[in-house]
Amino acid sequence: MKIELTVNGERREADVWGGESLLFALREQLGLSGSKNACEQGECGSCSVLLDGKLVCSCLVLAAQADGHHVRTVEGLAADGGLHPVQEAFVEAGAVQCGFCTPGLIMATVDLLDRVPSPTDDEIREALSGNLCRCTGYQKIFDAVKAVAGR
Numbered sequence: 001m002k003i004e005l006t007v008n009g010e011r012r013e014a015d016v017w018g019g020e021s022l023l024f025a026l027r028e029q030l031g032l033s034g035s036k037n038a039c040e041q042g043e044c045g046s047c048s049v050l051l052d053g054k055l056v057c058s059c060l061v062l063a064a065q066a067d068g069h070h071v072r073t074v075e076g077l078a079a080d081g082g083l084h085p086v087q088e089a090f091v092e093a094g095a096v097q098c099g100f101c102t103p104g105l106i107m108a109t110v111d112l113l114d115r116v117p118s119p120t121d122d123e124i125r126e127a128l129s130g131n132l133c134r135c136t137g138y139q140k141i142f143d144a145v146k147a148v149a150g151r
């Protein structure tokens with residue numbers, strides 16, 4: 001089936017099968033490989049995107065469900081050749097190691113700061129609790145979110 005959706009402000013089309021995930025369509029059909037496929041079970045958050053402004057695991061959303069909707073991925077954050085402030089904060093804090101979890105954590109942070117510009121420590125932990133990282137021990141990620149939230 002053909003779907004039409006807006007991805008990072010751009011109208012896109014894809015030909016998907018009924019059981020195809022939004023994550024698969026983004027990565028394999030639309031060439032947006034920033035969202036990562038780690039578990040495909042909604043457990044790790046590495047595939048997180050904003051669907052009509054709501055944070056979702058794109059591995060759990062059917063591509064067909066995104067028909068006619070707006071999707072924002074990590075590729076849509078950087079503007080004018082510069083990193084998004086959240087991306088900058090992750091780099092500055094050393095919150096990126098292998099980087100596999102990073103796009104999902106960046107999207108979860110963008111979502112948090114859109115909703116709660118000055119989150120408490122608990123709100124940060126809660127917002128990032130759906131995103132798994134096997135490298136950093138989470139402290140530097142937490143530091144990055146604290147830093148950018150204070151700007």
Ligand code: FES
Pocket residue numbers: 036037038039040041042043044045046047048057058059060
């Ligand atoms: S790949 Fe979607 S939650 Fe892990």
Ligand code: FES
Pocket residue numbers: 095096097098099100101102132133134135136
């Ligand atoms: S930086 Fe490697 S999984 Fe998070």
